[in-house]
Amino acid sequence: MKKNLEYKHRILILGASGYIGNAIYKELGPYFRTFGTYRTPKKEFEKNKQFFHYTVEEDDVYEILEACKPTVIISALRGDFNAQVIAHQHIAEYVMASGCKIIFLSSANVFDAYSKYPSYELDKTLSHSIYGHFKIKIENLLLRLPKKQVAIVRLPMIFGAGCPRIHEIKETIKVAASVEVFPNLIMNVTLDKKLTQQIHYIVNRNKHGVFHLGSTDLVHHDEFVERILTLITQKKVIIKQVFTTNEDRYLAVLPKFNKLPKHLEITSEMVLDELSK
Numbered sequence: 001m002k003k004n005l006e007y008k009h010r011i012l013i014l015g016a017s018g019y020i021g022n023a024i025y026k027e028l029g030p031y032f033r034t035f036g037t038y039r040t041p042k043k044e045f046e047k048n049k050q051f052f053h054y055t056v057e058e059d060d061v062y063e064i065l066e067a068c069k070p071t072v073i074i075s076a077l078r079g080d081f082n083a084q085v086i087a088h089q090h091i092a093e094y095v096m097a098s099g100c101k102i103i104f105l106s107s108a109n110v111f112d113a114y115s116k117y118p119s120y121e122l123d124k125t126l127s128h129s130i131y132g133h134f135k136i137k138i139e140n141l142l143l144r145l146p147k148k149q150v151a152i153v154r155l156p157m158i159f160g161a162g163c164p165r166i167h168e169i170k171e172t173i174k175v176a177a178s179v180e181v182f183p184n185l186i187m188n189v190t191l192d193k194k195l196t197q198q199i200h201y202i203v204n205r206n207k208h209g210v211f212h213l214g215s216t217d218l219v220h221h222d223e224f225v226e227r228i229l230t231l232i233t234q235k236k237v238i239i240k241q242v243f244t245t246n247e248d249r250y251l252a253v254l255p256k257f258n259k260l261p262k263h264l265e266i267t268s269e270m271v272l273d274e275l276s277k
Contacts, residue, residue: 009033010068011072011073012073012074013034015076016076017039019192027197036048036051056077056078069098074103074105088141092145096146104138106138108156109129110135111251115251117250119212120212121212121255121257125139151202152211153202156188157189159274170233181221181239189271209258212254212256217267219268222241
């Protein structure tokens, strides 16, 4: 085991037992002194000395911050929205006092009120959904901190072989229920593996600002899901088309200013290729 002094960063991943948080933990763990929090007790987390039990609705995040003394905090928290806002207020205070950095995983939903075009990093956020509203609230809180200490990462739909969305589709097929698609939704997507590499790059290169980490191309939700179905099953699947509007609507986060190197970019075809393995 290396001594702490040899690590470039001490990283704390809030929500490291969740699907995305755990993928980031596995990516960063070999390279940095990496800590994580878990919500639901599991032997693998309880035995791991780098993991702390933390429930956002009940526990004070400050205790974990003091115990870990991170140079980088990655927030992949889930849970009650109000409790998360309070936790991020405490995190913001810690970031100010300690000089550490926060990377916050946000969502394309911060733009879900804009439906006529894709969204870029400097576009004004506006949401009609409770989820989007909540993400905007935390973004605005963190964007008041010193610029170099904050990275906001806005994410589209995330896929991967073991991701919750694919699991849900497989369960739906198993019980012969219909899979919902949204024919008028134009979106971009990403892959869990690529996202963790992108986060690694942001940490390693000490990047800050707003990042849109979606595929460089756009897809229709119904066509994309139908292609996934051909990859994961040979059964005839009942598809239920859901029309929320008569016109095409966009929910896509595209990069214009904070572009990552070419090898870290992703396309929707790359996502499908990964799912076909």
